[in-house]
Amino acid sequence: MATYRFDPLGIVETEPVVLDDGSTLHELVHELRAPGASRAGVSVRADPGPEASVAALGPDELLIDVEPAELAGAPAVRTLVLVQLGGVATVVLEQWRLDAGGRRWTATATGDLALWPRLAPGLRAVIATLEVEP
């Protein structure tokens, strides 16, 4: 079983919840939570095999940025996507994808765009501490 660890930095919960897609979500700690359309936090997912390609975006999704990066000591690709729920909300998905130990890892920082200035620095700092084990 693939495992990972990171320093929650007092920003996200140590214990994750498992989402429908198999990702584990570490939500913002209670005192940092605010009303929003999404559950803000950091999620991590490991899939077997190397990454084939980045999934196609839907009409409500905007690809804002793509750049090479490094995470957990491995080359990674960082993407930033906005998900627009009509005029009701805009959710930020900032993702790092990397292959390590024969698995495809995806770490995602998520939050409402209106709260992003307050959330992004902390969520990025948490993800920067990610370590993965095969």
Next chain:
Amino acid sequence: MSVVVDPGRAEVRGPAQAIRALLDGTEEPGPPLLAAGLRAARSPLVRFRVTGLPQALEALADAHAAVLVLPVEDGGTALRACTPSGLLGLLVRAVGLCPRPRARPAEPILVAADAMAALVNERSAAHAGLDEAQETLLGEHLDALVAHWRIEVHGPDGGWYVEVLDGERGLWTVEDAPDRRLALTPSGATAVLDEIAALPGHVGLGPPA
């Protein structure tokens, strides 16, 4: 003269005069989001203006909701209601922010403020008084320029803006600098998005960064 309400889009549209009458009144037609947007439009805390697009956009917002003011066919006006994060997303979509290469070095280039219009219109840095390396770097960017847009916001704590020279070779921000100059700085789409998201907080609306 009447307005048409689109509940699904939380939008109301009609002749400009009818929209003005709606805003001058107290009627709140449509779904709760449209009602909240109309309240924001009637007593806005913050005003956004986007220039550099084929048509300028305006938005009016309070702490809970906003309306994007859109020109429509036949000289009419549409008010599209949205939440604060919905508005920011619509602004990002409007300016077409998308992945661009990073220009290096990411050092600011200073140009005289009164030279900026000519620089963009002529797409040339030849008369900006730059050294050869800067002139080449900026000239290459201007050759591939796609758009020059600016989002301004004014609120209780003053005004702020994000201005960008968007080109196939990268995104450059434009910021005021001392001595009536402007700093043109290579940037990235994530940094620009972060700046747009921070706009409301700079003028007293939304969470501080």
